[in-house]
Amino acid sequence: MRLFQLALVVLLAYLQYLLWFGHNGIEDYTRLSKAVTNHESTNQQLTKRNKLLEADIQDLKLDLEGVEERARLELGMIKPDEVFYRVLPNKQNESN
Template sequence: MRMFQLILLCLAGYIQYKLWLGHNGIQDYVHIKHAVIEHKETNTQLQKRNRLLKADIDDLKLGLEGVEERARHELGLIKKDETFIRVLPAKQP
C-alpha cells in the first residue's frame, strides 16, 4: 500500500511539473498570450497607417490637386507669378 501511494505522489508531482513548467504548459500559454496582444497592437497601428496611405493614393489618383499640395508642403513648390511670404515668429526677450 505504501508503494502505491509513493507512485501516485510521484505521478502527481510529474503532472504538476508538466503543467506549470513543461512544454505547452502555463508558462508557454502566458508567453504566447502576451505575444498575441503585442501583435494585435502592431496590427492596429499598421492598419491605421495603411488607411492613411490608401487615402493618399486615392488623393493622388483623383487629380493634380493632391500632387500640388504635396509638392508645396514637402518640396516648397511655388507657382509662376506667385509671391512667397515667410512669417517668422516674434523674438522672445
C-alpha cells in the same frame, strides 16, 4: 498498497510540474499570450498607417489638388505669377 499510493503521488507531482513548467505548460501559455497581445497592437498600428497611406495614394491618383498640396508643402513650389511670403516668428516671443 503503500507503494501504489506513493507511485500515484509521484505521478501527480510529475504531472503538476509538467502543467506549470513543462513544454506547452502555463508558463509558455502566459508568455505566448503576452507576445500575441503585443503583435496584435503592432498590427493595429500598422493597419492604421496602411489605411492612411492608401487614402493618400487614392487622393494623389484621383485629384490634382493633392499633388499640388504636396508640392507646396514638401517641395516649397509655387505657381507662376504667385508671390511667396514667409512669416518668421518675432525674436522677442522666442525668448519667453
